Amino acid sequence: MRPLRVAILTHSTNPRGGVAHCLALAEALCALGHEAVVHAPDPDGNGFFRSAACPTVPVAARTITDKAAAGTTAERVRARINDYLRHFASPAACDFDVFHAHDGIGGNALATLRHRRLIPGFVRTVHHVDSFADPLLAEWQDRSIREAKRLLCVSRVWADWIRDDLGTEADIVGNGVDLSVYRPEPARTDAGIRERWGLGPGPIVLAVGGFEERKNTAGIIAAFARFRERHPAAQLVVAGGASLLDHAPYRARCRAALAAAGLALGPGAAVIETGPVPQGDMPGLYRIADMLAFPSWKEGFGLCVLEAMASGTPVIVSRLAPFTEYLAPCDALFVDPAESGDIADAMDAATMPERRSRLRAAGLARAAAHSWRACAERHLPAYAACARPRQEPIHA
Template sequence: MRALRIAILTHSTNPRGGVAHCLALAEALCALGHEAVVHAPDPSGGGFFRDAAGPTVSVAATPVASTTVDLVRARINDYLRHFATPAACDFDVFHAHDGIGGNALATLRHRRLVPGFVRTVHHVDSFSDPVLAEWQDRAIREATRLLCVSRTWADWIRDDFGVKAGIVGNGVDLTVYRREPTEADGALRERWSLGPGPVVLSVGGFEERKNTAGIIAAFARLRERHPEAQLVVAGGASLLDHSSYRARCRAALSAAGLEVGRGLPVVETGPVPQADMPALYRVADVLAFPSWKEGFGLCVLEAMACGTPTIVSDLPPFTEHLNRADALFVDPADPDELARAMTAALTPERRAGLQSAGRARAAAHSWRACAERHLDAYMACARAKQEPIRA
């Protein structure tokens, strides 16, 4: 197979699961001999949230303080300006990982600047705004080839669009996410003043899709048995507006008498640097990830690789790629069941079993294998580049 030049488009330079996926995928593709360049709009000018072992492009973007529709429109236009010339489009393959990049590439195709594009659908949101909903559909409908990270969303694409999508999965870097503690673990404990615990970790910020309110309700019950328990809410960088749900969560915390702050029952870290994530997983006694909707749940693999017992929703996609021994499965609508799972994850025998099975499950998912599963779609699009573009 000849080496390919691949432009990978993601929506942000911030530490979100989809962005982490793009960077790791590009690194694996480069290790296979291809040139994969990750692009993202970068209004801060600070670059990606971590250094990458491969080329990246921070696309010039203007800060937007307005509605979500205005923000998404601005980011699509940022991409259109960046790829406005044939020289900027000198790639064999274009690969969008979200609706922003997908809409930009669909427009560029109509302008005859690109022959087509691959689109990975990580998950599909439910938008009440018809403009956002149409952009989301267009970025799927006009793609040349579709990929998904789980069978759940491939089935959804088949049922809603009548198109077959390939399944590429996810990966985890076992050289980064390891069980062995480092000096960073103690430094992180001190930075956030984490006590003896137990420490429950939630990744994704205060977001309805992540079921943060359910985690808070379960954690309040756990505190009745473990008064020293702390809940760490990490992440939260998002293009979408979650302010109303965040207010609901803060009200629930206040009603439960749970204060938020460094060294307090609930610690909100905000976005966490990539270099700190392995330590954060290791200092946590359990990862609570009972999401309502996920593309795959990349942080579950990362936590398992670090030896952290994990709680997930008894729903796809978790039920696709995890066995019952790998994690504790719960009904995301039942805080009592989630609280019992938190307690179960702390018992030595159950904990040891989850750690052993979780590490084995993480080891079965490599970024190299994930990258290799992309190559058929890439080659199909690369061949299309040699054919006349049809409007």
């Protein structure tokens, strides 16, 4: 296959699973001899959350000046679509062989560019499908999928959804983990991370994704309240949470649940909310944690599961796809996400030395089976099918 120039579009420069996937995929594609360039709207001008061994383009993004409009998700999404349309407005900016969107924002921008005959078509990865009450957001999400030339998914559950609901096929590309970054061996910086957030002897329960409904943060809090009755020194760390969507009502619900359970929030308290964590600190945070609690309601794949496993940390996941697709029963502690007692019992099990040892060994083996190189190679047939012929002119 000839070397390709690939424009990869994601929705944000912040540390979200889809953004991490794009950067790692691009790095692996570059290692295979292609030129993969990751683009994302960058309203703050801070660039991507980590440096990358691939080209990146923080796309100039306008700030919404209308305060009322700025508060709506639809207007924020519209603004980011328009940011992309401005960036790719010229034929020179569209000088790529393949265009690959990872969300509805990039997908809508590329669909419009295709109608303007600036690009021949695009690949769309569907990580997961959201349920939007706003009909405009639902329409944009649908358009970004239906107008793609080729569809990819990171798990079978969403490929099946596309087949059943849209009547088309999607290839499964999976996910990967960088074993040179996420390692079980302690690092000198781990102690500083523990001190920064006031983490005591534990047990430490880590939840990744912030206060978000599909992450089941309220269920984690209810389970942790039970768990802490048995382990009074336990602490819950809620990491991440940067999102374009509005999770404020759910976050308020979670805070009310913390108050009702008598769980203080803050550094050194029972519950610590970190916000986005610097990339260099994440491997250490996984290692410090006694477990990752990730009983989500809806996931595309759950990249942090592989990251925790590669760090030697036991994982609690929902007894739902996609987790049941790529994890064996012995790899993790599977729970009913609707049962806080079930989640609390799994937290207990994760502290038992013999069980921890088995989970650690199984998790390390499972993580080692997921490489970004293999993930990148699974993209190549879709890229070949959508690549712009070299002799094809770019229409003005």
